[in-house]
Amino acid sequence: MPESTPALLRARWYDGRSSQPQPVLVGLEPGARGPGLRLHPLAPGTAVPPPFAHDEVEWPEAWRPSRAQRTVVVDLRQNGSLEIDDGAQWHAALEAAGARPGLAQRMQTRWRVFAGVLLAAVLGLALFYRYGTPWAATQLTRFVPVGWEQSFSQEAMRELDDGFLRPSRLPEARQAALRARFDALAAQLGTGDSSSLHRYRGYAPRLQLAFRSGMPANAFALPGGQIVVTDALVDEAARAGLPDDALVGVLAHEIGHVVHRHGTRLVVEQGVLNVGLGLALGDVSSVVAMASTVLTGLAYRRGHEREADCFAVGLMQHAGLPVAPMADLLMHIDGPPAGGKDQPPAAKDGSAAPAQPQADRARTPSAAEWLSSHPDTAARAQALREGRGCLVP
Numbered sequence: 001m002p003e004s005t006p007a008l009l010r011a012r013w014y015d016g017r018s019s020q021p022q023p024v025l026v027g028l029e030p031g032a033r034g035p036g037l038r039l040h041p042l043a044p045g046t047a048v049p050p051p052f053a054h055d056e057v058e059w060p061e062a063w064r065p066s067r068a069q070r071t072v073v074v075d076l077r078q079n080g081s082l083e084i085d086d087g088a089q090w091h092a093a094l095e096a097a098g099a100r101p102g103l104a105q106r107m108q109t110r111w112r113v114f115a116g117v118l119l120a121a122v123l124g125l126a127l128f129y130r131y132g133t134p135w136a137a138t139q140l141t142r143f144v145p146v147g148w149e150q151s152f153s154q155e156a157m158r159e160l161d162d163g164f165l166r167p168s169r170l171p172e173a174r175q176a177a178l179r180a181r182f183d184a185l186a187a188q189l190g191t192g193d194s195s196s197l198h199r200y201r202g203y204a205p206r207l208q209l210a211f212r213s214g215m216p217a218n219a220f221a222l223p224g225g226q227i228v229v230t231d232a233l234v235d236e237a238a239r240a241g242l243p244d245d246a247l248v249g250v251l252a253h254e255i256g257h258v259v260h261r262h263g264t265r266l267v268v269e270q271g272v273l274n275v276g277l278g279l280a281l282g283d284v285s286s287v288v289a290m291a292s293t294v295l296t297g298l299a300y301r302r303g304h305e306r307e308a309d310c311f312a313v314g315l316m317q318h319a320g321l322p323v324a325p326m327a328d329l330l331m332h333i334d335g336p337p338a339g340g341k342d343q344p345p346a347a348k349d350g351s352a353a354p355a356q357p358q359a360d361r362a363r364t365p366s367a368a369e370w371l372s373s374h375p376d377t378a379a380r381a382q383a384l385r386e387g388r389g390c391l392v393p
């Protein structure tokens with residue numbers, strides 16, 4: 001059949017005045033805005049309306065293959081309606097006349113397409129969350145002034161000190177000795193060819209070390225250069241018989257978090273998400289509150305740990321210091337909690353005995369939570385020991 005001759009379909013035409021249908025043939029013809037429709041009388045003496053343009057017809061709802069055999073009803077408005085028995089033939093003719101189902105119709109009629117579109121949307125969102133926002137945060141962090149970081153960190157430090165942190169009980173001389181090692185390490189950042197150690201051009205905040213008790217063996221860094229080490233970590237290193245190079249290595253890791261501005265990146269990331277969701281638009285106070293929440297949460301990412309380890313290996317090598325003691329210390333604190341004096345002492349029967357007042361205890365994170373802020377400790381220690389802190393998968 002030549003294309004110029006459209007198929008004619010058998011139909012019953014109800015003219016809207018008589019209850020008796022009249023047999024007709026229906027032709028579907030291509031038109032500028034979609035197929036048009038023409039009626040041809042079958043019975044002699046039947047007067048049919050003139051041809052219908054595409055938008056003069058109420059085209060029936062989307063086609064489902066399972067309903068292909070059902071009668072198709074076409075509303076011709078003031079000219080009555082048509083009934084076509086062969087739905088499959090109707091739709092074939094409609095497509096032949098140039099009808100193209102829109103995306104919305106395909107989504108209505110084909111669940112696979114709908115599921116595909118939904119999956120693509122979810123994947124897109126997930127990819128944006130996983131890669132897009134960290135990438136945007138890394139770029140935007142360039143524009144965050146170090147002064148903002150320092151005020152965020154002061155706020156976070158106040159919250160931690162009001163919460164579970166306690167003043168250090170390390171002797172003054174011990175603090176001074178460790179601070180001297182820390183300062184010497186920080187000074188290495190400006191010596192020789194240390195350009196590979198810098199992540200953000202021109203970013204050189206003053207690095208400060210603080211000692212605290214009140215939480216298990218750990219160290220953490222706040223944006224803008226504030227680094228905190230716990231008495232328990234210093235005690236653990238001593239208990240394991242490790243040289244101070246072990247603690248210096250951990251401090252190098254924390255300096256890595258500062259130099260890579262991980263805390264700021266997390267805050268900015270959260271801000272990107274919030275602004276993206278239209279929640280924090282123009283509301284500075286909620287951004288500040290959110291910032292200190294993120295900072296005190298110290299929800300470091302695995303990628304951030306890798307970067308900090310990589311930085312630590314680089315800085316320690318630059319300073320001519322060994323990395324193995326740090327790895328040994330990580331392995332040591334990754335074991336079962338040793339019950340240092342900063343932790344609630346275990347009762348004689350081995351069950352944990354609450355040593356702190358109820359309200360205080362509620363705000364104290366468990367050792368597991370703190371360790372989980374530095375995940376994969378054993379794998380990291382192994383990689384560090386082999387001098388490949390940058391290559392942890």
Ligand SMILES: [Zn+2]
Binds near residue numbers: 304
């Ligand atoms: Zn870390």
